[in-house]
Amino acid sequence: MSTTGAVRVSRRSALVLAVASLAGLMMLCWPLLLQAPGEARVDPPFLFVALLPVVVAVVLAELTEGGLDARVLAMLGVLSAVQAVLRAVSAGTAGVELVFFMLVLAGRVFGPGFGFVLGCTSLFASALMTAGVGPWLPFQMMCSAWLGMGAGLLPRRVRGRWEIAMLAAYGVVAAYLFGALMNLSSWPFLLGVQVPGHEGSLAFVPGAPLLDNLSTFLVYTLVTSTGSFDTVRAVTNLVAIVLLGPAVLTTLRRAARRATVVGTVRSADDAQEPVRA
């Protein structure tokens, strides 16, 4: 279970995942990549909001192409429901999102493919239930899918206390990264696009050198959210993983062992652990 994960990622799937991630990253980071000549009017490309769901759908279709085991599928559904509850519970308090801690732990236990799919399904399910469907949803799904996948890619050999420490550190980094990426996707929408003749600050300047826009964006994200939302989210992740992590990891591992047993019948003395369910 530890080598392949609950959702197998074949070499082809890995390639699809890489290309899709590139496309998603380009759509997220478009303000930094845009090259506009001269005085042309620049509007935020709303097109990407419609395009990103197709990219996500392609990756999900590829990952589940061989068909999912019924146990893995049920696990996916139930964990998505748990995530949706956690999100609904923690949604009222700004930035305190318990979603990520569960996603990190589940990605760690069930592997990168499962983490990716769970990141998508859990945000989609919770959005359906908590009025979260909106133009931001595809971006959130993509980012949390990366987050779950990244948790699954962390080194496998680390165990015990070091594992918790590693996951907690990952949770903190992921919280800031997620905040920054989501800010990047909303920055030109909330602050507007700089038009010629207007000397504002912190707004996106189309066609300016990458570093200029990047530093403007970093200041924007520092001022608006790194100090408040993202830090609260990071601390939530840290505390949740350190305090609840060991117990939840044990629970998930036990379930994973039972959910990912593949029955290859050979001889009686070679029998695997029986599947109770």
Next chain:
Amino acid sequence: MSATTSGLRSRVEVARLPRDLHPLAWYAWAIGLAAAASSTTNPLVLGLLLAVASLVVVARRSDQPWAASFRLYLWLALLVVVLRVVFRIVFGGTYPGTVLLDLPEVPLPDWVLGVTLLGAVTREGLLGGVYDGLRLATIIVCIGAANALANPKRLLRSVPPALHEVGTALVVAVTVLPQLADSVRRVRAAQQLRAGEQRRVRGLRRVLVPVLEDALERSLALAAGMDARGYGRAPGQTRRERWTTGAFLLLGLGGICVGVYGVLDRTAPRVLAAPVLVLGLVAAVAGLTTAGRRVRRSRYRPDRWRWPELAVLGSGVVVAAVGVWASREQLTIAYPDLTGVPEISLALLVGVLVGAVPALVAPEPVSRTRAVAA
């Protein structure tokens, strides 16, 4: 002759009997409205779009819980506009035009790149903020309208076959939720009978772990049930079919990547933008179709596309087409000058009002009539 006419009429009337409209029709309509909103900053057009979306929601929403979420979207839209204007004032800097309020400039220290806060607030600056914020707010409200109108459970049933597994997992998630609430209640009750720490974090662990165990246990039971009913026992695809699927998916993603690059780099050849993007999309859809062929499933009472669905879809398409056309042909109306009063053209007015057609043609939702009959 008359028999066929009456048959046709009865079919027309049957399609309008109280029922849930196909959720994808609602989403297509909403995306059409959002597309029109995204291609203009004219506050008259945007206000009209907001009114149309709200009208349809009020006329055709059911009394199910998801229909109540529309109010949240309206508040969120208001927040977006306010936030946009506040950002404009705080970080706005100088914007040429009529000065309304001469606030002092507050330069921040050098390490924040010489950002200046506040400064003179001009009418044009404020209006620009409101227009841009209104555009985003309208898009949010349009999607919110679809969210309030479409039945999410039926939406999950109409995921494309290629995403069959993921869709099933989502259905499981939605159906498991009430059981989770029940499970939390049971565990809480059991914990209250025991001694021990009731502090917040420990308390959370004492609830979370049993609930999680319970949920995972249940998922294995569910999987056993699905296995017993033959879930996932479909013949796999042949090597060749798999190869085609993979090629299409990769080609599609590659096309989308190149297309996005073409859209972003305006100095690149234009062939790389729209044409490649469309090609990539077509390939991706073809890949999804071939990937979906392996799934053979039958549906219990499938949602069918009847004429009200097509009318709702069509109205969305008309609104989007008129909006995009206006952003190309009537530039001064689609993006009005900040110094004058915005105007609206007849084509845009009529085109946007077509978006209100669903308020008339869509069938009434089921629940309301039931309540009346009871």
